[in-house]
Amino acid sequence: MAIVSGSCRLGLWHVHVWWSGNVVHRVRFATTGISGTVPGPVLRYCAGMPADLSVLGSIALDGDSLSAEIYRAVRDVSYGSTATYGAIAARTGTAPRVVGRAMAHNPTPLVIPCHRIVGARGIGGFTPSVEIKEALLSMERKGTRKVPR
DNA sequence: AACGTACACTTAT
DNA sequence: ATAAGTGTACGTT
Numbered sequence: 001m002a003i004v005s006g007s008c009r010l011g012l013w014h015v016h017v018w019w020s021g022n023v024v025h026r027v028r029f030a031t032t033g034i035s036g037t038v039p040g041p042v043l044r045y046c047a048g049m050p051a052d053l054s055v056l057g058s059i060a061l062d063g064d065s066l067s068a069e070i071y072r073a074v075r076d077v078s079y080g081s082t083a084t085y086g087a088i089a090a091r092t093g094t095a096p097r098v099v100g101r102a103m104a105h106n107p108t109p110l111v112i113p114c115h116r117i118v119g120a121r122g123i124g125g126f127t128p129s130v131e132i133k134e135a136l137l138s139m140e141r142k143g144t145r146k147v148p149r
Numbered sequence: 150a151a152c153g154t155a156c157a158c159t160t161a162t
Numbered sequence: 163a164t165a166a167g168t169g170t171a172c173g174t175t
Contacts, residue, residue, distance in 0.1 A: 066170090085158050095168040096158040102170095104157050117157080125157030133157090 006036025010046040011135050015110065017042055023057040027108045029128055042110065048139055050079050058108040066094060070102040077116045080140045084120045100124070116140075 003020045007030070014033040018026040022039065037043075044051035060071045069092045077083045085096040085103075092099070103114040104127060115133045118124045126133035 086160095089158080089168095095170090097156070097167095098158090098169045100157045102157095105171095114157085119157080120159060123157095127157075130157085 004036060005034060006038045007033040008038045008043055008046050009033070011132075013132060015042070015046060019056075022055065023059065024108045024111045025059050027110055029109075029132060045110065048142075050140070052079070053111050053113070056111050058111045060107050060112055066092070066098070067102045067105070070094070070099055071106070071112045074103075074112050074114060074117060077113055079113075082116045082118050082137070085117055085124065086120055088117060 001020045003018055003025055005016065005018045007014045007016045009015075010029075013029050013031065015038070016026075016028045016030055016034055017024060017038040019039055024039065038046075039056055041051045041053050041056055045053055054075055058071070058075075061068060061075065070088060073088050073091050074083075085099045088099045089096040099117065103117055104125070106112050106114045109115065115126060115136045123130065123133065123137075
């Protein structure tokens with residue numbers, strides 16, 4: 001299946017997605033958009049709906065490398081909740097720092113919700129801007145609020 | 150191939 | 163507040 005690309009708006013940023021069927025090859029944040037569309041779940045998610053992005057696959061999930069295992073563990077963190085680098089590390093039998101590195105190199109953010117992985121103390125980092133991470137987390141908190149205020 | 154350094158961390162002084 | 167421990171990747175010898 002051919003790889004197609006597209007982008008959609010997410011707050012002040014544009015998210016570019018390269019994908020093929022329901023497998024996402026690359027996701028990236030940029031300040032400008034490109035032509036083309038993105039997978040439905042991504043579109044809904046960016047619109048602020050609690051879309052389930054785990055229906056999408058990611059090339060980063062394949063294989064039995066350590067990073068693939070870490071990505072699989074991260075993918076299990078559900079919408080609106082968070083986990084610490086240390087927790088993911090414990091679950092995959094490695095060190096927190098390694099999880100941080102894997103997150104930094106995550107080829108498909110959102111699909112693999114690396115923004116839900118925070119530090120034991122602080123929020124942790126995010127490429128290209130930690131502001132995106134904060135925005136995503138606050139958006140998810142609102143999205144899962146059971147009783148509207 | 151060894152070595153040093155840089156990290157999206159954590160835990161212990 | 164600072165330091166030491168940790169695993170992997172990457173640039174330099």
